Amino acid sequence: MRLPRPRGPFSERVFAELTRPDPRPVPYDVPSADVVSDEDTQVALWALYELAHRGFDGVDPDHEWSPALLTTRAEVEAVLDEAIAGLTTPAVDRVAGDPAHVAAQLLALIDDADDPGLARYLQREATDEQYREFLVHRSVYHLKESDPHAWAVPRIDGAAKVALAELLYDEFGAGRPDRLHSTLFARALEGAGLDPAYGAYVDVVPAPTLAVSNAMSRFGLHRARRGAILGHLAAFEATSSLPCRRYSAGAGRLGFDARVTDYFDEHVEADAVHEQLAIRSICQRLVEQDPTLHRDVLVGAATCLQLDALAGRQMLDAWEQGLSSLLDEPQQEVA
Amino acid sequence: MTSGCRVEICPGGPALVRGADEVVDSAGAVHATTRPVVAVCLCGRSQRAPWCDGTHKVVTADAPAPSVAAARDV
Numbered sequence: 001m002r003l004p005r006p007r008g009p010f011s012e013r014v015f016a017e018l019t020r021p022d023p024r025p026v027p028y029d030v031p032s033a034d035v036v037s038d039e040d041t042q043v044a045l046w047a048l049y050e051l052a053h054r055g056f057d058g059v060d061p062d063h064e065w066s067p068a069l070l071t072t073r074a075e076v077e078a079v080l081d082e083a084i085a086g087l088t089t090p091a092v093d094r095v096a097g098d099p100a101h102v103a104a105q106l107l108a109l110i111d112d113a114d115d116p117g118l119a120r121y122l123q124r125e126a127t128d129e130q131y132r133e134f135l136v137h138r139s140v141y142h143l144k145e146s147d148p149h150a151w152a153v154p155r156i157d158g159a160a161k162v163a164l165a166e167l168l169y170d171e172f173g174a175g176r177p178d179r180l181h182s183t184l185f186a187r188a189l190e191g192a193g194l195d196p197a198y199g200a201y202v203d204v205v206p207a208p209t210l211a212v213s214n215a216m217s218r219f220g221l222h223r224a225r226r227g228a229i230l231g232h233l234a235a236f237e238a239t240s241s242l243p244c245r246r247y248s249a250g251a252g253r254l255g256f257d258a259r260v261t262d263y264f265d266e267h268v269e270a271d272a273v274h275e276q277l278a279i280r281s282i283c284q285r286l287v288e289q290d291p292t293l294h295r296d297v298l299v300g301a302a303t304c305l306q307l308d309a310l311a312g313r314q315m316l317d318a319w320e321q322g323l324s325s326l327l328d329e330p331q332q333e334v335a
Numbered sequence: 336m337t338s339g340c341r342v343e344i345c346p347g348g349p350a351l352v353r354g355a356d357e358v359v360d361s362a363g364a365v366h367a368t369t370r371p372v373v374a375v376c377l378c379g380r381s382q383r384a385p386w387c388d389g390t391h392k393v394v395t396a397d398a399p400a401p402s403v404a405a406a407r408d409v
Contacts, residue, residue, distance in 0.1 A: 269374070270370065271389075
């Protein structure tokens with residue numbers, strides 16, 4: 001994968017340091033606008049996190065542990081954490097109570113979440129161009145589906161670990177490479193006439209979509225946030241089955257290839273299982289084992305719900321105005 | 336002797352079934368399991384019966400009594 005285009009002075013400097021043999025820290029000036037919607041911040045952070053996922057052509061793989069780049073990343077993470085706290089604290093405060101009832105609190109959080117109506121729109125109204133845009137947005141995460149949650153495995157123990165392994169085994173194909181969920185999504189992209197390559201569309205997705213992915217990396221890469229990444233997983237799985245039914249119906253309405261409907265049909269059934277595992281067997285057990293993780297589980301879940309809603313609203317707002325929800329295509333490079 | 340099949344009832348939700356090869360629905364039709372853990376619908380409203388599709392979350396409290404599918408280990 002190639003480094004994306006920079007979107008401002010910070011990402012330009014970060015990408016320049018990434019290609020140096022000995023990167024230097026890049027000072028981060030807190031943007032005046034909301035960090036979740038700040039293109040320059042989100043694309044820089046996405047690239048810094050990708051060092052821990054698939055890496056980039058022309059970037060030394062050892063830079064994943066470059067102290068200078070980690071220092072830079074930590075500066076951005078501090079600002080992102082503040083934004084996440086602002087987005088999630090009211091909802092978390094509303095449901096948080098006795099840690100013994102974390103499963104019920106997660107369900108309340110999910111029930112209360114603001115649904116911008118993306119799934120309903122895709123089912124009933126979206127044009128095929130808008131549906132393709134939706135797949136492009138989703139490709140940023142779905143081509144590494146469950147990878148950020150897998151980082152929690154060595155950081156937890158007992159019943160919660162067993163349940164997480166059971167869920168991930170299913171996500172990662174249950175022993176069959178052709179059923180790996182990220183591969184199913186790549187096939188769905190192909191079925192819609194889109195590029196299935198990892199990272200192919202990073203240059204055209206806007207900041208809120210990158211923020212969805214960045215929040216998962218933020219939680220998944222830090223042992224201290226193991227509660228948050230598993231709370232995120234619970235909210236993600238519990239808000240998947242019903243929307244996936246709508247996405248599948250929308251793809252059918254628009255006459256998309258069966259590879260598109262197959263992906264969402266698989267997730268109607270799989271995520272009905274995963275929802276139960278994630279809420280009851282992973283998060284409930286995790287908090288029983290370590291009640292100090294209680295609040296962070298709820299913060300992770302609320303983060304998933306809030307950022308998904310923001311990304312969905314960005315798409316719907318653009319479409320409502322008759323615009324594309326994607327950024328302009330990058331300029332063709334002169335060979 | 337245990338077969339290794341295990342059924343876990345989720346309050347207000349489906350039954351998680353591990354280790355079953357087939358699930359027989361209320362009409363007697365046999366459905367092969369395709370994943371290590373399956374969620375079997377207990378609310379009777381799933382559109383992908385016998386598998387849970389999350390519909391129980393939108394079913395009202397006064398919904399009709401559930402039809403419980405039987406898990407069969409072969």
